[in-house]
Amino acid sequence: MGEVVGARRESVALPLPVLLVLAAFAAAVVAQGGYYLPGRVMSWLLVGVAVVLARPRHNLVAALGGVLALWALVRGLLEGDVLSGVPTAAAAGVFVGAVLVVAQTDQDQREVLGTVVAGVGALVGLTGWVAVVFRVPSWTTVAEGLLRAASTLTYPNAAAAVMAAGVVLSLVLRPTLLTAGAGFLLCTGIGATMSRAGAVALAAGLLVLCLSWGWKRTIVAALPPLLGAVVAMAALLPSMRVADEPKPLLAVGGLVAGAVVALGLRRLGRFALPLALLLAAGGVAAALAFADGLATRLSFSSPDRAGATGAALELVARRPVLGVGPGNGSFFFEHSNQGTRVMRYVHNEYLQVLVELGAVGLVLALGVVVVVLIALWRGRGTPLWPGALAAVAVLLVHSGFDFLWHLPVVLVVAGLCAGLGFPSTRGGKVEGVTG
Template sequence: MGDAVGVRRETVALPMPSLLVVAGFAAAVVAQGGYYLPGRVMSGLLVGVALVLARPKPNLLAALGGSLALWAVVRGLLEGDVLSSLPTVAAAGVFVGAVLVAAQADLAQRELLATVVTGVGALVAFTGWVAVVFRIPAWTTVAEGLLRAASTLTYPNAAAAVMAAAAVLSLVLKPSQVTSMTGFLLCTGIGTTMSRAGVIALAAGLMVLCVFGGFKKTIVTATPVLLGAVVAVGALLPSMRVADEPRPLLAVAGLIAGALVALGLRRLGRFAVPVAVLLAAGGAATAFAFSDRLATRVSFSSPDRGGATEAALELVSRSPLLGTGPGNGSFFFDAGNQGTRVMRYVHNEYLQVLVELGAVGLLAALGVVAAVVVAMWRGRGTSLWPGAMAAVVVVLVHSGFDFLWHLPVVLVVAGLCAGLGFPSTEDGMAEGTRA
């Protein structure tokens, strides 16, 4: 019997803490983003157990996250309702926990973890597309006469935030047909949500990629998936207005055509640029043709949010240092012919924290952000780093337009992406646990 020479393929497996955080992410995805108590408890418990198993070293990020949670508890006690502080405590916990667990992964495990995050995001995107095409009420939201994809998160803007963060992360993964398809589905999903903030946040993330990942490389990688998404969303536009009959065959054909663009554009060689220009022009023409139906989504005007912002600033002026207390940020404003309106959220998380927890709480929250950014800056140099930083910027930008920190799904995604950009040695243990 002759000697057999075999090549051993090394396999990569996620450690148990990372698997638990991924499970927390998945639980939040299927439980309406984790907004309601059952989903919040499940995702929080999974991330909490992961953090206990990971046993990270004491660090600045954990201290700042704990300070934010402690301040929320103190304000709750001062208002006589300590339970009102629990959402803030849970938010700080799942974000910091996801960061510290992801930071312990080694380089190969981080690649796998990034692939899982983008894959789950693509599934969210696809279910949102299906919901609009086949008009599934539970996974869509009707706003200003338009059917907007919400997927299982049931909130279009939160779905857009998750997809935009995953989209920029997907652009730094090793090039393959799978990653191209993933990026295409994510960008298509953002379009189906009709989220203006989602598009703005995605653009901010792409700018970060251009700066830190290389302008030419980013353009070459992003253009096919973006143009493919333009084709798919363009074919979906005739079905998005509730008053119109759905056009499922056109939408399916557009999705297939968009996928072919995303997978095949770069293979056209010297014909790629003129084809890209034609596709972009066609997308612009389609958007113009449907501009009357999409007028509310291409305008920056939002009277309700403007009224809520004015009401929030009035509350800040009354208690700028300590805030009104957690959960006490309800905003009343005059909506003209509609009378007095009330909104629970001001659709700006920085202002929301300032209202409820005052300048003390906002400084603590910004301290957490600063600690993450500083630690990520020390971790630059890996292939994943530009995408991880871009994903964090996506969430930070989008948080200025929507109430994202109230949904664990967004915080877990942001935490995982941040952890992927933390410093790491080959085994992921020596530097990855220090912030």
């Protein structure tokens, strides 16, 4: 199934298992990230069928993922409800399954696959921008008086995570009008979410890309879409405050102008740097003009998350080894003069796993991460490796700030990106997935 087919030798066909994983990605994107049961089941089934058809060989990634899934079921059983462990077990399976299926593709197929991932992420960014400009309630959320893009995922931070991973991946793809446009929409989409964690994770991914791909190449590739996004965001800001009337003509003009910058900056030669500095200064000026509305998003203070973290650490102190059981991590805390608050998620997946599955579960989860990173290191030298490594870094960093592992869309994207950087596949033979 890994053959190149078509009327011309340049055309590349993706194997059916890979198409099913992409279908799981698309299904989760339109089904609110796959957070609710129908979206979860659809994602699980599609990835499960893909694994059955791909028949990947046994390896350490699959083994550790299987042990983690089994531990979640056992902890549920010990708490008297084995079904409570099913979501965690399925989440581990979705991630590992996506990794193993993508790892069987060859380099031509990976280039196409990476373009599709970036393209779908760009659509997420575009729908988020549209939702803010035209005030689409189901695709936006209101926070501190700002309308934040949530896209079809309906959760701004998850949308930002998916798009940030797509940004760093898009930068290492073959430069075309399509990939350049996708990179611009991805960066603009992240800005529209106003996600602080998304910005931090993107910065971490760009740093990893600088170290693995080279500073000069990264800066040259990243500057056009980032500056284009600055232009687009400067025109979008007046529409983001809920108290103000939206300004669609300004926003559309800014989006078009930003696209022109993103697609044409490299062609300006010696004029590119002065224009870049001018655009950056303009972006700063626009942000300062709306500083009163952006103040809460520019601060890393989050009383609710701090309170939930404290409550989570108290639960860990009570049951550090085995945890409280899957699905039992509810966090109660006092919030200034508003009385007792409760949060279902601690907004830190590593701490969430520690609370629910204990030190045993956290060690197993980190074991999966370490094995994936080792396999990624073994794949260095392949064309997409720097972007794949940076995308995985984006999601690992962002997972420390949000409940991303509870959304299949993030797990599928993580598996897709990781698999793209694994040792190359030729002639249907997997050359090494840490086995």
